[in-house]
Amino acid sequence: MTNAEDAGSPLLDDQLCFALYTAQRAVTAAYRPLLDELGLTYPQYLVLLVLWERGETTVKELTGALHLDYGTVSPLLKRLEGAGLVRRERAVDDERSVRVACTGRAEELRERAAAVPGALLAATELDGAEAARLRGELWRLAERAGTAAARSR
Structure with missing residues (x-):
């Protein structure tokens, strides 16, 4: 099946929403040990x-x-x-x-939290350019989905 055909596929693994859901859960799980250290x-x-x-x-x-x-x-x-x-x-x-x-306690935590984004990139083996490209695509998707949701109300 081509990518264009995948868009209309009823298969679970072809669903954009499922890929996003799975990625979100995995990324949140990758954050967990980093954030546990911060409480x-x-x-x-x-x-x-x-x-x-x-x-x-x-x-x-x-x-x-x-x-x-x-x-x-x-x-x-x-x-x-x-x-x-x-x-x-x-x-x-x-x-x-x-x-x-x-x-003041949160401000003290800020310095330690500054290491979290870099640690997540290292853990996921994404470089800065890949992360920026992916983030841009996700923001565009969020905007388009938000527009679609508003139209359907």
């Missing part, structure tokens, strides 16, 4: 990446950056706060808005 889960790591990049931010901005809903992010923040890594407080100018910031 973080993968979703907690993603929250901290946003906070390290942007600094103090609102929960709304955090959910947007992570493409997650409030019901998913809120428990993550609660666990990170319990671990002493973030602090949450109501915004002074808008009581409906909750601001989130890293604590």
